[in-house]
Amino acid sequence: MPLPLYLLALVVLAMGTSEFMLAGLLPDIAAELDVTVGTAGLLTSAFAAGMVVGAPLMAGLARGRSGRTGLLAFVVLFLAAHVVGAVTTSFPVLLATRVVAALANAGFLAVALTTAAALVPAERKGRALAVLLSGTTVATIAGVPGGALLGALFGWRAAFWAVALLCLPAALGIVRGVPASPAPEDGAAGPALRAELARLGSPRLLLVMLLGALVNAATFGSFTFLAPLVTGTTGLGGLWLPVVLVHFGAGSFAGVTVAGRLADRRPGLVLAAGGPLLVLGWPVLAVLAERPLAVLFLVFLLGALSFAVGATLITRVLYEAAGAPTMAGAFATAALNTGAALGPLVAASTLGTAAGDRGPLWASGLLVAVATAVALACRTALATDNRVFS
Helix, strand or coil, rough: CCCCHHHHHHHHHHHHHHHHHCCCCCCCHHHHHCCCCHCCHHHHHHHHHHHHHHHHHCCCCCCCCCCHHHHHHHHHHHHHHHHHHHHCHHHHHHHHHHHHHHHHHHHHHHHHHHHHHHCCCHHHHHHHHHHHHHHHHHHHHHHHHHHHHHHHCCCHHHHHHHHHHHHHHHHHHHHCCCCCCCCCCCCCCCCCCHHHHHHCCHHHHHHHHHHHHHHHHHHHHHHCHHHHHHHHCCCCCHHHHHHHHHHHHHHHHHHHHHHHCCCCCHHHHHHHHHHHHHHHHHHHHCCCCHHHHHHHHHHHHHHHHHHHHHHHHHHHHHHHCCCCCCCCCHHHHHHHHHHHHHCCCCCCCCCCCHHHHHHHHHHHHHHHHHHHHHHHHCCCHHCCCCCCCC
């Protein structure tokens, strides 16, 4: 894999830390800004919603411009949003900074996905995507637990400052290592924007995007509310939360690594094995949530399965959107973050029910069950391209 791909992964590490770190900070943010934990969860949904809107918008604006310039601009905007978020005392302002940061993240990721695909041969898109997404999984292993630890020791604002500082070497890496503009795959000018957007009329593309969104909704729905589960139902102290997050991150790294090996050649194997296990896994975690050892094991396993299945589906989005070289990354980003926006909203609605802190886990199991049912019902349509489920 080329060096610029790893530099892009470094930026994804910084942005992934920001996106995921709220899972360990929501209780403290809610207490300091005088809102409920469920309301604080809107910070995650606002970030994801900003990415859904921002992915196609920012990718469209970046068309025809230097890839390196666009990527650098998005990183600087992301940094500025975190500085404002770190100093504000207003929840609405903090919510607004999350939307701005999301727009920057969306623009970066949409361009980075396209850049990554252009840096490798066409048949290695899955491997390239795995390297890029490894930045997110490393964030869940090191960055997110680190943010939770900073929050526990110095307050949640310290985590925002840490993300802002992490953006500085990432920006330098872009300037020094990323080509100004990746070479087109076929050496010719790309299609018009209208032609690329017309790819959204493909039923198979929309179906794979839907499946990716549902699986990611399940992942974010439970991950966003792990903190109250771990410190409440499981009965572990706040300093144990980074340990649980490390387990999730280690699992996600293992899952995306496996997906990178199989998503190009055997995607059906990942989906057929991982989907049903996720349907069972989230409810099992809900049932065993009072047992710390079971929680540690299952969080690792579910992190692995969630990222393996999710990354495989997003790779299929890139394949299905091959006729939209500059917007394919935006389609993939939109699919990921539609789920990330809806998941916490669905999960938050369960917190006030009899299920309590376990509610998000039951909701995640239901979301994956819906995805599995849709996939089975539409298997014939998906199988017309034997690379989707074979």
